[in-house]
Amino acid sequence: MRAFPILALALAALMSCPVMAASPPPAETEDAAAPLPAWEQLTQAQRDALIAPLRTRWNDNPDQRARMYEHAQRWQDMTPEQRKRAHRGMKRWKHMDPEQREQARALFQKMRGMSKEDRDELRRQWHAMTPEQRRQWVEQNPPAEH
Template sequence: MIRRRLWLTLLLLLLAAPALAQQRPAPATPAPAKWEQLSPAERDVLIAPIRDRWNNADADQRKRMLDHARRWTTMTPEQRAAAHKGMRRWDHLTPDQRDQARELFERMRSMPQDERRALKDKWHDMTPEQRKAWLDAHPPKD
């Protein structure tokens, strides 16, 4: 029985060998150039969306954008990764879920700092079921 399986395995390998031999690894694409190596036109293509967003923003939005950029430069790689994760999660929320998140953010922001910290600590200790129960008991205000 073992001998038969061994022969069957060898036969399958021999039959698959030509197909495997034809598969070549994809040629390695060169890494994108460093910023300093980009042409002015390439840099402009990258910056244009931010320039347009900046020019269309009012003074408060510009201040907030600049504050965010400054804060980003002080973040650790782990903090940046967490921020990216949050941005990806936000992108996948429905409009209703985004409204609920904004309401929760405003409610948390209006809480005294010690209460806010206690709630955050409590939240991190909760199981997913406990979090759902808490959210059901504390729905966002309309």
């Protein structure tokens, strides 16, 4: 089995759960700016350290395995620009409070089946709403349980 699909699965799973994100393995040199080696040059201990959080998450959540694998496949198919946007979105998500997350889920689910024009219109309306109007909108358009 090639290492890339395993690494992609590990990265996608870690990225989909910011709390699980691990720090990169230590560089071989003292220079902190030195680039990290390619997968093939990592030691087995470094590879294990990268994959350990995924292994635990995979084993602890058998009902989520298909979703985790699907995320890994999608991550592999993304362009570098799409990956950058995904990282920005994950960073924003990490800093949202629970109410903001619920609103984001509701908006995402509502926009999912809309045309670009309809999404743009809803986005324009959303930005014009007061916080109370947004809460009411989410009550009328609740996100599905996650």
